[in-house]
Amino acid sequence: MAVWTYRWRPPARAATAGAVLALAAGPAVLAAPAAVAPAPTSVAPAPTGGQDQGENLYRQNCASCHGDQGQGGPRGPSLIGVGAASVDFQVGTGRMPIPHEMQQPRRGEPAFSADEIAALVEHVTSFGGGGPAIPQVEPGSLPTGRELFAANCAPCHGGTGAGTELTNGWIAPPLYEATPVQVAEAIRVGPGLMPVFPSQVFTDQQVNDLTAYVQSLRSERLDRGGNPLGRLGPLAEGLVAWAVALGLLVAAARWLGRGAGE
């Protein structure tokens, strides 16, 4: 299969009335690395092993909100029993650690390397309570995946996977950046407002099918026909019809009219 990936470029980042974004996204994007940067001088000797490294990272970056033993606190929920999949998803998609409380943690560059994430996962699961493990993703069937997606995911993420607003400023994000494992994790964990789809609802094979379909949505092959306009649908198309096409044609008419012997 072709490995072209469709990267979601926020189509109107610039136009989205900067104020709201600057207020909400600005601090998250800018502050995340700063808050995360593990002070290397004081805790330098971390690399010794999984357990120690995980514990240190957890103490420095997570404990302030989730509590020393993951028992939770006023600033963050309990992590006991959330499962390896949840930790891997939250940290791997860059949602955690969040620099400060916000309504909906955003996707971003992960703050840690793969090894560090593995160590964190190990540490958090050591709090006990079970929970979903990190799924193993295998190849799935696209047609089944498409049907499951249309029935279960499209109402929130949109048939095109472009995402939409849910309620009160919560959004179901676009699905163009999640890796296969992250998709499977999201299905099993149900981050934020997303419902959990446990194994009673979807078998592992169905999760694989869904994952395969979500991955295919990223592919530029589906943008057969040209620029997808952010896959935002008819209104974006209408905007192009007016601003580009009609604009050009009216300009052409003016030009032709001026050429006439007036």
Place this chain on the structure above:
Amino acid sequence: MIMDRLARALDDRLRLSPLTRRALAKVFPDHWSFMLGEIALYSLVALVLTGVFLTLFFDPSSADRVYHGSYAPLEGTTTSAAYASTMRLSWDVRAGLLIRQTHHWAALIFVAAILVHLVRIFFTGAFRKPREANWLVGVTMLMLALANGFTGYSMPDDLLSGLGLRIIVSVVESIPVVGSRLVSLGLGGEFPSDEMIPRLFVTHVLLVPAALVALVSVHLAMIVRQKHTQFPGPGRTEHNVVGSRLYPSYSLRSLALLAWVLAVLFALGGLVQINPVWLYGPFDPAQATSPAQPDWYVAWGDGALRLFPPWEIRLAGHLVPAPFFPGVVLGGVTFLALYAWPFLERWCTGDRRAHQLLDRPRDHPIRTGVGVTALTFFAVLVVAAGDDIIARLLRVPVYDVLNVLRVMVLVLPLLTGALAVLLARALRRSEATHLGDLTRADLRAARRPARADERTTADEPELPAPDRPGERIELWPDGEQWRWRYRNEPAGVAILGNRKAPTEREAADSARLAYPGVDHVMVPGPPPPPPHPVRAALRRWATTAIGASLLAAALRHRRRRRWGRNGPRPK
């Protein structure tokens, strides 16, 4: 030579030459805004051409089909035949997607061009007597265009358009007493009925296009019969039309526009994706997708449905379903108002005279204000149809967006309308020719309503001016025949009468008709010839061709653009 013979043979039998000579000499005004309607006309041409191609492959049936084709995620899925054939068109028919997309883009631009054309007619008062009938024809065509766009959009039976169809059905159902009966009459059953797609198809490819083509013919015939309006200017009176002849200048210009329209439509069809039905999936009454919008030209109705508060309104003891007011009433009132406008205006102003000269928007501040108000209102409604997209992009609750828009839809139109009235008045009273030339004093003065004397001068019928200095009609013999031209030396205008007359008397009569009261003088021979019309037209045509290829090149390779512009120009 063959053409010559053919023409002569036809003429012998059908006596075409007097007709053609008259038709070819018909004069069109040169102002660019007279070509807006042609953009719509040529989009219709593109729609018919591409639509015929689509009809060859589209299967208008809701029977089950198992899809087999290049689109892997749908392989082996059972869908309606309509959806399966649309998928085949998009993925497996050669050039199918290009034509399908071009058809859809043409539909968007068709309606947009009609609207812009209508706006031009409205703001310049071109609908006034004697052209009210053509205004009615135009509004009907707009309505048919909307209907055909909607039926076409719904035919592929994909999830997104199915949601739209369901909404329309619920709007019709909301009509008290007759609603549900209308629906079952129209669909031949409950909402996703088997009859639905075949009926949409017949409406879309036969009934409405036939009606449209018939009305277009009536529309054009009326224009030929009544002649064009024109903007006032030196040498232009209520009795003449100043511009280019149909052949060769105007027809070449118009052909160039046709080339432009086709170029832009096919460029969009090939470069910008529209309505990717494979992503939306086949329609299933149990499924939904979001964000969901209709095409822009019906989005105002959708926006109104979203903005209208969820009130329970009772009429005569019956609960009126929510979609009735924003759906049925708004749509009905909109088109009624459009139909009634020429008569409303005549009733309000008491102006019953026939008009061949156009208003500039400033000449009629109230009409301009009303127009701007209406346009703003509908623009806000269209934006409201995108409430979910706005909410996602801004990350604000959709209810906040709706509430802001609810206020805006009531306040903004009044503000822009008042502003338009103010600017129109200021422009009319001051020396300014453009908005940019207005001074603050002009604006302040415009706050007062017009004085009575001002009002009358603006609308005063144009009087023949027997002693306007510098104006005259020149007549001269041209072989066996006579020609004349109007000349206004101070204004630097010279306008050639477009037809020769067999006698001096007839030439003088036709000059008097166009310029009553202007003195006639006899001159020995024709004035020095203007640049040869064919050559001038050829040059224009060549520049146009360069322009069109430039556009194509610019879309593909931006870099070539500079080269093209500096390239040699044919003489």
